[in-house]
Amino acid sequence: MSEGSAPPSTLPYPPIHKDKKFVVLSDWDGTITTHDSNDYLTDNYGFGKEKRRQLNFDVLEGKSTFRDTFHDDLASVAANGHTFEECKEILRNNIHLDSGFEEFYGWCKARDIPVIIVSSGMEPLIRAVLSKHVGEEAAKEIDIIANDVNILPDGKWEIKFRHPSSGFGHDKSQAILPYRNLPNPPTLFFFGDGVSDISAAKHADLLFVKTKDNGENDLATYCQREGIKHALFNHFSNALPAFESVVDGKKTIDEVVV
Numbered sequence: 001m002s003e004g005s006a007p008p009s010t011l012p013y014p015p016i017h018k019d020k021k022f023v024v025l026s027d028w029d030g031t032i033t034t035h036d037s038n039d040y041l042t043d044n045y046g047f048g049k050e051k052r053r054q055l056n057f058d059v060l061e062g063k064s065t066f067r068d069t070f071h072d073d074l075a076s077v078a079a080n081g082h083t084f085e086e087c088k089e090i091l092r093n094n095i096h097l098d099s100g101f102e103e104f105y106g107w108c109k110a111r112d113i114p115v116i117i118v119s120s121g122m123e124p125l126i127r128a129v130l131s132k133h134v135g136e137e138a139a140k141e142i143d144i145i146a147n148d149v150n151i152l153p154d155g156k157w158e159i160k161f162r163h164p165s166s167g168f169g170h171d172k173s174q175a176i177l178p179y180r181n182l183p184n185p186p187t188l189f190f191f192g193d194g195v196s197d198i199s200a201a202k203h204a205d206l207l208f209v210k211t212k213d214n215g216e217n218d219l220a221t222y223c224q225r226e227g228i229k230h231a232l233f234n235h236f237s238n239a240l241p242a243f244e245s246v247v248d249g250k251k252t253i254d255e256v257v258v
């Protein structure tokens with residue numbers, strides 16, 4: 001999972017938000033949502049949780065790539081005969097947003113701070129869940145940088161990776177680095193929880209790492225192990241005070257990280 005030159009992207013990027021003082025990039029699954037939607041599909045409709053977790057550990061130990069294990073997770077759902085439309089409905093009915101996210105998003109919107117969703121999931125599934133919770137219109141205006149889906153003529157489907165040559169499948173650092181390269185880069189915030197966030201997490205000025213009661217706190221484990229400074233949160237509502245204090249200049253980043 002080395003980071004050399006930028007991997008070619010099979011999918012377009014939304015325009016860069018230039019001349020902003022602050023930009024928020026956030027993971028979707030397990031960060032904005034209370035449960036990871038792809039894990040939900042794999043655990044309940046694919047090969048199950050035990051195998052999925054084993055594959056996660058293989059990635060953390062460097063035995064496999066996120067791209068390959070994630071592909072296998074989703075392929076197990078499709079192999080069990082679940083169509084993409086069915087998956088959309090399952091997720092719309094079972095995936096919920098972090099209770100503090102809408103307030104956080106509103107706070108950012110009021111201060112002209114762009115919020116960009118950066119996900120290893122598939123954009124159509126993210127929009128489907130988002131539109132159910134925040135409405136069609138609001139769901140349309142949020143930038144999403146994610147993977148996509150290939151739906152085959154026989155109705156079968158597979159994930160279409162944004163960066164097939166990257167071990168991440170979607171190298172999230174490519175969503176954050178263009179902001180770093182602006183003449184006057186904004187302060188960059190990244191919110192994440194998992195293995196797929198590692199590539200972007202290290203480029204944020206302030207990294208918020210979500211911890212969850214289910215113990216699947218792989219990004220927190222990684223940051224502790226690698227000594228990457230971060231602020232922990234378990235709901236957007238308790239990330240907001242620290243975020244707000246930095247945006248308002250009442251605290252420095254060093255004062256809110258561990």
Ligand SMILES: [Mg+2]
Nearest residue numbers: 027029030194
């Ligand atoms: Mg996640």
